[in-house]
Amino acid sequence: MKVFFDEIDVLTESRTELVDISSYVEDHVRKSNIKNGFCLAYALHSTVAIIVNEHETGLIQDIINKVEKDFPKGMGWLHDRIDDNADAHLASTFIGPSRIFPIKNGRLVKGKWQNIFVLELDGPRTRKIVLETLGE
Amino acid sequence: MKVFFDEIDVLTESRTELVDISSYVEDHVRKSNIKNGFCLAYALHSTVAIIVNEHETGLIQDIINKVEKDFPKGMGWLHDRIDDNADAHLASTFIGPSRIFPIKNGRLVKGKWQNIFVLELDGPRTRKIVLETLGE
Amino acid sequence: MKVFFDEIDVLTESRTELVDISSYVEDHVRKSNIKNGFCLAYALHSTVAIIVNEHETGLIQDIINKVEKDFPKGMGWLHDRIDDNADAHLASTFIGPSRIFPIKNGRLVKGKWQNIFVLELDGPRTRKIVLETLGE
Numbered sequence: 001m002k003v004f005f006d007e008i009d010v011l012t013e014s015r016t017e018l019v020d021i022s023s024y025v026e027d028h029v030r031k032s033n034i035k036n037g038f039c040l041a042y043a044l045h046s047t048v049a050i051i052v053n054e055h056e057t058g059l060i061q062d063i064i065n066k067v068e069k070d071f072p073k074g075m076g077w078l079h080d081r082i083d084d085n086a087d088a089h090l091a092s093t094f095i096g097p098s099r100i101f102p103i104k105n106g107r108l109v110k111g112k113w114q115n116i117f118v119l120e121l122d123g124p125r126t127r128k129i130v131l132e133t134l135g136e
Numbered sequence: 137m138k139v140f141f142d143e144i145d146v147l148t149e150s151r152t153e154l155v156d157i158s159s160y161v162e163d164h165v166r167k168s169n170i171k172n173g174f175c176l177a178y179a180l181h182s183t184v185a186i187i188v189n190e191h192e193t194g195l196i197q198d199i200i201n202k203v204e205k206d207f208p209k210g211m212g213w214l215h216d217r218i219d220d221n222a223d224a225h226l227a228s229t230f231i232g233p234s235r236i237f238p239i240k241n242g243r244l245v246k247g248k249w250q251n252i253f254v255l256e257l258d259g260p261r262t263r264k265i266v267l268e269t270l271g272e
Numbered sequence: 273m274k275v276f277f278d279e280i281d282v283l284t285e286s287r288t289e290l291v292d293i294s295s296y297v298e299d300h301v302r303k304s305n306i307k308n309g310f311c312l313a314y315a316l317h318s319t320v321a322i323i324v325n326e327h328e329t330g331l332i333q334d335i336i337n338k339v340e341k342d343f344p345k346g347m348g349w350l351h352d353r354i355d356d357n358a359d360a361h362l363a364s365t366f367i368g369p370s371r372i373f374p375i376k377n378g379r380l381v382k383g384k385w386q387n388i389f390v391l392e393l394d395g396p397r398t399r400k401i402v403l404e405t406l407g408e
Contacts, residue, residue: 198362
C-alpha cells in the first residue's frame with residue numbers, strides 16, 4: 001500500500017469563482033505512481049467547496065449565479081455579526097469540502113464531461129487544497 | 137491490500153428518475169472478497185448524481201419533484217445555448233457524482249433505510265457507474 | 273494496510289440540531305495508530321447528514337434555519353402519508369450521509385475553521401455514526 005500527498009495553492013480573484021484544478025489532480029496521480037486506488041481532493045476551508053462538472057463558460061457562470069441566488073449574501077444571517085460571510089459558509093456546508101475519485105491503471109477515472117473545480121465562495125483569497133492518493 | 141472494480145450500465149427511461157442500484161453494489165462487494173475497506177459508487181457523467189435514502193415510492197416521487205423545483209429547466213441558463221440541460225448539470229454539481237461506504241466483515245455497511253440510487257437528471261440514457269472496493 | 277472501526281451513539285434533543293463530533297473523530301484516528309490514510313464518518317440513517325463547517329453559535333443557528341427553509345415540513349410531500357418526515361429525508365438525500373478526510377502523520381487533516389457535525393433532521397433520537405480509518 002502506498003499513500004501520496006500534495007498540497008496546492010489556488011489564488012482566486014473574485015468573491016464567487018470556479019478554478020479548474022483537473023490538471024493538477026491528474027499530475028498528482030501520475031507522480032504518485034499508484035496504479036489502483038482512490039484520490040481525494042480536500043479543501044482546508046469552510047467557505048470553499050470542491051465540485052465536479054463540465055468546463056463550459058456558460059455553465060460556469062450558471063453555477064456562480066445559482067450559488068449566489070440560493071445562498072444570498074446579507075439576509076440577516078446571525079454569523080454576519082461576527083464575519084460578513086455566512087452565505088459562503090452555508091454553501092460550503094451543503095455542497096461539501098471534497099470530492100473523491102477512482103484511480104485505475106494509473107489514471108484518474110472521470111467522465112468525458114467531468115472536470116474538477118475549486119468553488120470559491122468568499123474570495124479573493126489564497127486557498128489550500130490537499131490531494132491524497134492511496135492504493136497500490 | 138486488494139482493489140476490485142466493476143462498471144455497471146444503467147438504462148433510464150425518463151428525464152428525471154431514480155434507479156436503485158443497491159443490489160449491484162452489494163454483489164460487487166461480495167465478489168471482491170474484501171473483508172474491510174471502502175466501496176465507492178462513482179457516476180461517469182455530469183448530469184447524474186449518486187444518492188442514498190429510503191426506497192419508498194412516495195419519497196422517490198418527492199425527490200424527483202424537489203429536484204425539478206429546485207433546479208428548474210429552461211430558466212434562461214447560459215449553458216442552454218449549447219445544450220438544453222443546464223438544470224441537470226447544476227443539480228449534479230451540487231449533489232455530487234458519488235457516495236462512499238464502509239465495508240466491514242465482507243459486507244457493505246449502510247442503515248436499514250438506506251438504499252443507493254442513481255439519480256438520472258437528463259434521461260433517458262445509458263449511464264455508466266464505476267464501483268470500486270479497496271481494502272484487505 | 274490497517275483498517276480501524278468505531279461506532280458512536282449521538283443523542284439529539286431537538287428536531288433539527290447540530291452535534292459537534294470532531295473530538296470523537298480525532299480520538300478515533302489517534303486510537304487507530306494509522307499514520308497516513310483516509311477517515312470516513314458515515315451516518316447509518318436516512319434522516320441525518322454529516323457536514324463540515326465552523327463551530328460558531330450564530331452559524332449553527334443559520335444552518336438550522338436554512339435547512340428548515342429549504343426543506344420545509346408539511347408541504348404535502350407524498351412520503352408524509354407513511355411517516356411524517358419527508359422533509360428530513362430530502363435534506364439527507366441532497367447533503368449526503370458522510371464526509372471523508374485525509375489522515376497524515378497520524379492526524380486528521382482539516383482546516384482551522386472546519387469542525388465535523390452530525391446534522392440531525394428528525395430528532396430527538398439516538399443516532400449511530402460509523403467511523404472508519406484505513407491506511408498504514
